[in-house]
Amino acid sequence: MDAQNPTEAAVSPFATDLHIGNSLSRKKERFVPLNSPYVGMYVCGPTVYSNVHLGNVRTFLTFDVVFRYLVHLGYRVRYVRNITDVGHLTGDSDDGEDKIGKKARLENLEPMEVVQRYTNDFHDVMRVFNILPPSIEPTATGHIVEQIGMIEEIIANGFAYEANGSVYFNVRKFAESHDYGALSGRKIDELQNQTRALDGQDEKQDPLDFALWKKADDSHLMRWPSPWGIGFPGWHLECSVMSTKYLGRTFDIHGGGMDLKFPHHECEIAQNVGAHGEKNPVRYWIHGNMLTVNGRKMSKSEGNGFTPDELITGNHKLLEKGYSPMTVRFFMLQGHYAGTLDFSNPALQAAEKGLERLMSAWGLLAELAPVEEADGIESAPDLDGLRDRAYAAMNDDFNTPILIAVLYDAVKVVNSVAAGRMALSAEGVESLRSLFEVFGGDILGLEQETSTGGDDDRTDGLMGVLxxxxxxxxxxxDWATADLIRDRLADMGVQIKDGKDGTSWTFD
RNA sequence: GGUCUGGUGGCCGAGUGGCUAGGCUCAGCUCUGCAAAAGCUGCUACAGCGGUUCGAAUCCGCUCCAGACCUCCA
Incomplete structure (x- = not known):
C-alpha cells in the first residue's frame, strides 16, 4: 500500500458488499464511492451553547462506527464534523435572537467564551466514549466569508432576495424548477398551510422562505459586516458551505440526527443546488434515530437528558446507579442506529453484564493456549465463517447488533477452549484474537475499562500473592482462610474466578 | 390536520415470505470444598382483524396503540 498514491487495490474486497440505508431513496443501496479509494463524509455537529447530552452522543457514536468501518475497509476517509458556534434561533419567545448571543448575555460572558467552554466539554465527552475526532472540525464563525459568498451565488441564480438587511431563500421559486421536500417527503402545498409567527415573517415574501442572512440589531453580540449590512448567517447555511468547501459540490455521505431531516437538511440541499446547480449534492444520506427515555425523546427542552457526568455517577433522578462509558457505548451499539433506542435502568444493567462477559473472554484470549484435538473434546467451529458473518453484519447497513451476536459466538469458543472442552490450533487462537481486535476494538471501539487507575504491574503482583x-x-x-480472602476482595470489588488451571480475577 | 417511523418472548433488542439472532433475567444440570466464573438444557414471541400464498411475524388492506417531524434540537 503506497501512502502517497492510494489506489483501489488498497480497499478490502469486503468493501464491495457494503450497503447503506439511504434516507433519500429510503432503500438500502450498495455503497460505491464517487472517487474510490477516497470517501467524503459530512456530519452535522453540536451547537455549543450547552453541555451535550446522551442523544447527541448516540448520533456521534453512530457515525464514529461508520467512520471506523470505512477506514478499516481501506478507504481514505475525510470526515468533516462541524461545530455550530453561531446561527440558531432560540426556542423561546424572543424570536430571532442568536442562541449563543443570548446565553452569553445571561452569563455575562463573551460569546466566544461560551463557545469555547462547551466545545471543550464536547471534546471531553467524545473522548470519554472513545469517539474518534473527525478529520476536520470546522466552525461556522470561521467561515463567514464563505457563507457570504454562497449567499451571493444563490442571489445571482435568482433563488434569494434581500429584505431590510436580511436575505431569504425563495422556496417557491426554487420549487418551480427543483424538487424541494424530496428528502423529508414533504409537499410544498401542504407546508404552505403551516404558517407560524416567526420573527421577520413580514419581510418574507412567503412563509416557507428561510433566512440565509439575518440583520443584527444594536444589542446583538455576534455580528459581522456583509453586503447587506451588519448581521449574522442563517441557520442552515454553514453546513452547505463547509461541506462544499472541504468535500466538494458532490460528496459521498451526509449524516445527522433524524430531527435534522426537516427543515435543516432540506434547506441544505436547496442551498447547495441553488448555488451550484448539482442535482444531488449528497449521494448517501444517513439519519440516526432518537434516543428515548421511558418512550419519550431525550431532548434539551424535555429536561430528560442526562449529562455524561450524571450518567457515570448515577446522580440523576431517572438513574438507579452509575454506568461506565463503555457500558453505554456497548448498550447503544446493541441497537441499530436507524431505530429508536429506549434508555432504561434494566436495559443498561443487562448491557453492563453482557459487556463484562464479552470483555472477560477477550481478556482471556491474551493468554489462551491452543488445545489439541482429542477424544471427547469438541472441535472448534469454522472461524473464517465467523469473520465472514462479522463482515456481512457490518456490510448490511452497519448492523452492529448482529456483529455483537457474532462476537458472542466467539466468546463461547474462547471460554470452551479455556476450560479445555474445545480443541483449537494456534492459528485458531490467532484468528480469534484478530476477530476481537478488528471488530471489537477497531470497529466497535470497545476497550477494556479498569477501575484501578494506576500501577498495573504492582496490582498484578499483589493479586498474585493473594x-x-x-x-x-x-x-x-483451610476453607475459612480461603473464603476470607475471597470475601474480603469481593467487598473491595475484586472478583475471584476459579478455573481449571488456576485462579483469575477481575474488577467489578 | 399533514408527513414519517414503529408495535417482536419476563426485559432489551435483531430479522423480514419457509430452516425461526444475540444479550440480560429465571429454572434445572455439569464443574466446584462451598460459591463465583464457565459450559449445557429449558422458558419459543412477533398488536388486532381480514386478504394474498402451498406457506406470513415477514407482502397487501383496515383498525387500535406509541413515538418523531411539521418551530431550535443529534
Missing part, C-alpha cells in the same frame, strides 16, 4: 496464599489455604483444606 491468589497464592489462597491456593495454599485451599490445598490445606
Amino acid at each position: 491468589c497464592d496464599l489462597r491456593a495454599e489455604a485451599k490445598a490445606n483444606k
Whole structure:
C-alpha cells in the first residue's frame, strides 16, 4: 500500500458488499464511492451553547462506527464534523435572537467564551466514549466569508432576495424548477398551510422562505459586516458551505440526527443546488434515530437528558446507579442506529453484564493456549465463517447488533477452549484474537475499562500473592482462610474466578 | 390536520415470505470444598382483524396503540 498514491487495490474486497440505508431513496443501496479509494463524509455537529447530552452522543457514536468501518475497509476517509458556534434561533419567545448571543448575555460572558467552554466539554465527552475526532472540525464563525459568498451565488441564480438587511431563500421559486421536500417527503402545498409567527415573517415574501442572512440589531453580540449590512448567517447555511468547501459540490455521505431531516437538511440541499446547480449534492444520506427515555425523546427542552457526568455517577433522578462509558457505548451499539433506542435502568444493567462477559473472554484470549484435538473434546467451529458473518453484519447497513451476536459466538469458543472442552490450533487462537481486535476494538471501539487507575504491574503482583496464599489455604483444606480472602476482595470489588488451571480475577 | 417511523418472548433488542439472532433475567444440570466464573438444557414471541400464498411475524388492506417531524434540537 503506497501512502502517497492510494489506489483501489488498497480497499478490502469486503468493501464491495457494503450497503447503506439511504434516507433519500429510503432503500438500502450498495455503497460505491464517487472517487474510490477516497470517501467524503459530512456530519452535522453540536451547537455549543450547552453541555451535550446522551442523544447527541448516540448520533456521534453512530457515525464514529461508520467512520471506523470505512477506514478499516481501506478507504481514505475525510470526515468533516462541524461545530455550530453561531446561527440558531432560540426556542423561546424572543424570536430571532442568536442562541449563543443570548446565553452569553445571561452569563455575562463573551460569546466566544461560551463557545469555547462547551466545545471543550464536547471534546471531553467524545473522548470519554472513545469517539474518534473527525478529520476536520470546522466552525461556522470561521467561515463567514464563505457563507457570504454562497449567499451571493444563490442571489445571482435568482433563488434569494434581500429584505431590510436580511436575505431569504425563495422556496417557491426554487420549487418551480427543483424538487424541494424530496428528502423529508414533504409537499410544498401542504407546508404552505403551516404558517407560524416567526420573527421577520413580514419581510418574507412567503412563509416557507428561510433566512440565509439575518440583520443584527444594536444589542446583538455576534455580528459581522456583509453586503447587506451588519448581521449574522442563517441557520442552515454553514453546513452547505463547509461541506462544499472541504468535500466538494458532490460528496459521498451526509449524516445527522433524524430531527435534522426537516427543515435543516432540506434547506441544505436547496442551498447547495441553488448555488451550484448539482442535482444531488449528497449521494448517501444517513439519519440516526432518537434516543428515548421511558418512550419519550431525550431532548434539551424535555429536561430528560442526562449529562455524561450524571450518567457515570448515577446522580440523576431517572438513574438507579452509575454506568461506565463503555457500558453505554456497548448498550447503544446493541441497537441499530436507524431505530429508536429506549434508555432504561434494566436495559443498561443487562448491557453492563453482557459487556463484562464479552470483555472477560477477550481478556482471556491474551493468554489462551491452543488445545489439541482429542477424544471427547469438541472441535472448534469454522472461524473464517465467523469473520465472514462479522463482515456481512457490518456490510448490511452497519448492523452492529448482529456483529455483537457474532462476537458472542466467539466468546463461547474462547471460554470452551479455556476450560479445555474445545480443541483449537494456534492459528485458531490467532484468528480469534484478530476477530476481537478488528471488530471489537477497531470497529466497535470497545476497550477494556479498569477501575484501578494506576500501577498495573504492582496490582498484578499483589493479586498474585493473594491468589497464592489462597491456593495454599485451599490445598490445606483451610476453607475459612480461603473464603476470607475471597470475601474480603469481593467487598473491595475484586472478583475471584476459579478455573481449571488456576485462579483469575477481575474488577467489578 | 399533514408527513414519517414503529408495535417482536419476563426485559432489551435483531430479522423480514419457509430452516425461526444475540444479550440480560429465571429454572434445572455439569464443574466446584462451598460459591463465583464457565459450559449445557429449558422458558419459543412477533398488536388486532381480514386478504394474498402451498406457506406470513415477514407482502397487501383496515383498525387500535406509541413515538418523531411539521418551530431550535443529534
